[in-house]
Amino acid sequence: MTHYIFWTIIGCGIVTVLSRTFPFLLVKNFSLPKWLIHFLSFVSIAIMTALFVENLLIPHQGRLPGIDLENLLASLPAILTAIITKSLLAIVVVGIIAMALIRFLR
DSSP: OOHHHHHHHHHHHHHHHHHHHHHHHHHHTSOOOHHHHHHHTTHHHHHHHHHHHHHHEEOOTTSOOEEOHHHHHHHHHHHHHHHHHOOHHHHHHHHHHHHHHHHHHO
């Protein structure tokens, strides 16, 4: 490994740590306006929706996307678990078990 690669990895690590901790340190000393807190409450749901939809669709060049049937079938029990329990751990466990069963039965 060259010095250039080593220092690039170190630099990327420092930037990653700073970009994840600096906002917390900044917000710790200030109070945010209510409208901003309300706006930020939707960020996690927007990210999860984007990840969910991305994994359900299969892109096709020049055509509409298709649906990944395995992911769709595995997501149904996970969604039902989310509605019933509202527990992230339960949702993840049910989703993993559902996908494992679907792949085993395939």
